[in-house]
Amino acid sequence: MAGLLLYCRSGFESDVANEVQDKASAIEVYGYPQTKLHSGFVLFNCYQPEQAELLAKKLSFEHLIFARQMFACQGIIENMDVADRVTPILAAFENFPLCGELRVEYADTTDGRELSKFCRKISVPLRQTLRKRNKLTNKENASKPVAHIFFTTSDKAYVGYSFSNNNSALPLGILRLKFPHAAPSRSTLKLDEAFQTFIPKEEHGIRLQGGLQAVDLGACPGGWTYQLVQRGMFVQAVDNGAMDQALMETGQVTYCPEDGFKFQPKKNNVYWLVCDMIEQPQRVAKLMATWVAEERCKEAMFNLKLPMKKRYESMQGALLIIQQVMHSAQVKKYQLQAKHLYHNREEVTVHLRLM
Numbered sequence: 001m002a003g004l005l006l007y008c009r010s011g012f013e014s015d016v017a018n019e020v021q022d023k024a025s026a027i028e029v030y031g032y033p034q035t036k037l038h039s040g041f042v043l044f045n046c047y048q049p050e051q052a053e054l055l056a057k058k059l060s061f062e063h064l065i066f067a068r069q070m071f072a073c074q075g076i077i078e079n080m081d082v083a084d085r086v087t088p089i090l091a092a093f094e095n096f097p098l099c100g101e102l103r104v105e106y107a108d109t110t111d112g113r114e115l116s117k118f119c120r121k122i123s124v125p126l127r128q129t130l131r132k133r134n135k136l137t138n139k140e141n142a143s144k145p146v147a148h149i150f151f152t153t154s155d156k157a158y159v160g161y162s163f164s165n166n167n168s169a170l171p172l173g174i175l176r177l178k179f180p181h182a183a184p185s186r187s188t189l190k191l192d193e194a195f196q197t198f199i200p201k202e203e204h205g206i207r208l209q210g211g212l213q214a215v216d217l218g219a220c221p222g223g224w225t226y227q228l229v230q231r232g233m234f235v236q237a238v239d240n241g242a243m244d245q246a247l248m249e250t251g252q253v254t255y256c257p258e259d260g261f262k263f264q265p266k267k268n269n270v271y272w273l274v275c276d277m278i279e280q281p282q283r284v285a286k287l288m289a290t291w292v293a294e295e296r297c298k299e300a301m302f303n304l305k306l307p308m309k310k311r312y313e314s315m316q317g318a319l320l321i322i323q324q325v326m327h328s329a330q331v332k333k334y335q336l337q338a339k340h341l342y343h344n345r346e347e348v349t350v351h352l353r354l355m
């Protein structure tokens with residue numbers, strides 16, 4: 001058995017399966033996904049096992065919407081002797097390249113999280129043994145592949161490796177953030193994660209700098225506006241609801257009780273457009289793309305609320321609308337990214353930027 005193992009939020013397994021099947025066949029790697037609802041992962045089995053590594057290299061992780069992490073899975077070890085798990089795992093590493101990091105992981109589910117302590121404990125002898133056998137560099141090396149051991153129970157694990165230029169740098173593919181107590185809603189974490197995911201850290205100083213003008217459509221009570229204000233930006237907060245009083249007192253927020261679909265900014269110097277309106281994804285996608293195509297803003301960050309079923313198809317539809325708007329406006333250079341972030345639930349965050 002060899003394929004690609006992908007992690008996701010519990011309940012999104014079939015969306016990952018549809019996406020990986022579609023995108024793998026586009027690069028001529030064929031196989032079939034194995035899913036179990038609420039398992040928090042998907043295994044895509046390759047018909048030609050030697051293509052698993054190719055898939056882990058060529059399937060762009062950055063462009064996967066629903067996967068948090070992926071690795072070329074070289075095998076599954078079952079019925080491990082609880083007194084010696086190291087020997088069979090070591091045997092599975094036989095044909096692995098030299099790795100620069102080891103991650104012993106589990107699914108982000110109730111059952112999976114119960115394995116977290118065990119995974120932390122076992123990673124110590126595993127790391128030592130792999131180093132002794134020259135399967136792991138003595139010091140962590142970010143340019144080498146990452147070895148993954150993904151336990152589903154304490155005697156069963158999938159083993160493989162990912163490539164550091166085409167994976168998530170985060171353990172379990174999860175960005176953990178602390179809720180800022182002054183923020184008016186938990187939604188604030190979604191925009192924080194989106195900025196940290198889509199904007200390279202070294203560009204924060206320019207693209208997220210204080211003084212920039214922003215528009216927040218569907219702003220109330222102000223969790224997203226809070227993120228912009230914290231970074232020193234000036235925000236036009238558009239919503240008929242009530243804004244958090246402390247945010248208004250900063251003097252950086254202008255409250256606009258209007259319809260986000262009709263709102264026109266007073267000045268032409270908007271850098272960020274953010275939008276969290278609960279509306280049909282196609283409608284929001286068209287609005288966002290129109291703002292960017294007409295250069296009413298430089299970058300847009302927005303959430304698309306997804307239907308319960310066929311979420312991948314729904315996302316494809318929304319992304320196509322964006323591409324069509326950009327094409328009609330003859331915008332050739334733009335960046336479009338979409339990710340089901342850790343803090344998202346039934347929604348995907350999209351970033352659109354004029355280049």
Ligand SMILES: C[S@@+](CC[C@H](N)C(=O)[O-])C[C@H]1O[C@@H](n2cnc3c(N)ncnc32)[C@H](O)[C@@H]1O
Pocket residue numbers: 184185186187188217218219220221222223224225238239240241258259260261276277278279
């Ligand atoms: C999920 S909440 C936004 C939460 C906000 N991002 C936060 O962090 O606190 C969605 C908001 O969109 C607003 N909304 C929905 N449709 C709208 C529209 N057409 N124009 C303006 N606001 C709208 C609602 O009033 C609601 O406050």
